[in-house]
Amino acid sequence: MTGRRDQLRASLEQSIRDAALVELRRSGPSELSLREVARGANISPSGLYRYVEGRDGLLELLIADGFRRFGQAIGEAIEQAEPVFLDRVIALAIAYRQWAKENPEQFALILGTPVVGFRPTPGGVTSKAVLQFGMPMLALLVDAYANDHLAPVDEADNTIDLTEFSPEMGTVPAGLVDISMRSWARIHGVVILEAFGHLAWTQRSVEDLLIAEAVSIATSFGKQRPVPSKRR
């Protein structure tokens, strides 16, 4: 099982992962060069094909890794925040932006323009990672809903079966999924505009903008409670 061959293979797989990440950070998603990765991993270009299914396979590796790390960062940020809906949404938003700023190439790789010719394998590594990514955000809402921190959700609406994606989540009211997607879209909208340089023309603080969005999300969907600083 752990013969010499397996050890070498494992170590080389790691080298390739590392070299690919380095190369991604240097060149961006669409310019990622297989030959350059091979050089970084001290292997011939053709030899790379024993470990990776061409360029698309390498990208799938990086995409899965990106979703996994991004989701983990978000999950940790939410858990470390006070167990209050508003605080958690703000923590989520800030963590979302921070990860995007710290990993711009990987952020662009997983949530930017899809690399054409690449379709994630239905049951493959990517699909699983995408769920690991999305679950902390949905769980935040499911938790808040269970703890009665959310404004009433239309339960009469049909429910959505998520067991296929996340067994422990089970079935969830469709309204909750809508809220989740809308909240995600709002945070994502600000972050991706900034990440791709479309807010560069203004001097306004993007962080302030993002926090305003988070507060707005929390007050829109959360139970009304007095906010100490400002009231409108």
Place this chain on the structure above:
Amino acid sequence: MTGRRDQLRASLEQSIRDAALVELRRSGPSELSLREVARGANISPSGLYRYVEGRDGLLELLIADGFRRFGQAIGEAIEQAEPVFLDRVIALAIAYRQWAKENPEQFALILGTPVVGFRPTPGGVTSKAVLQFGMPMLALLVDAYANDHLAPVDEADNTIDLTEFSPEMGTVPAGLVDISMRSWARIHGVVILEAFGHLAWTQRSVEDLLIAEAVSIATSFGKQRPVPSKRR
């Protein structure tokens, strides 16, 4: 002025534009092939360089064209809507999504992952086109504000000088620019998530989601007025 040479040049320039658009629609932004465009325009690859400054120049052409057409589509949609804030925001959102769906490659080109190695020339074609793109959205808010359709905006806040970008707009309260960016981000967030396939896992209607966002934007920033269907 309009000698034979100028005619040929103008016609070939058009051919190149057309061929580039066709090629973009076929292959996507990062795979756009200069040689393929040359083939489509019945010219040699090297001959293309008499008309276009390499691949980046060709992309700048397409980016400028995309921003221009996108902005125009949005502007027309807003003008054709009833001169009511809510209606106009909904029209904006729907037009935004529709253009993205009808021009997916160009949408990805102008608002997706930036093509690395490409930086828009400061005073060049692109910068101008970006403004043509953004102005209808900002104008929508400036108009609504002037006509007293908006909730009070903090005027004590400093104002932002836009004469550099748009002479007729002049200086605008910073709060208005913030609202504009936040509104844009909310619509953009939904649309780009859908465009890049991240909402494919759900069966919920993205159009419903988007309209809900538009309504929420209008009620957040607009003057309160009774809404016939639902109240919360």
Place this chain on the structure above:
DNA sequence: TACAATACGAGAACAGTGTTCGCAATGCAA
């Protein structure tokens, strides 16, 4: 009209890319 200047288009060439194929060497199990 004749000429020089300019613009133009094409072809060859270069360095780079992803990918495939066959061949030798190596590790492993029988």
Place this chain on the structure above:
DNA sequence: TTGCATTGCGAACACTGTTCTCGTATTGTA
């Protein structure tokens, strides 16, 4: 030790963007 699957490599192929050179065609001018 023998047989076999795994591994890595080099060569090759068809591409790519870009540059350079070299005739040709068009233009403005003398």
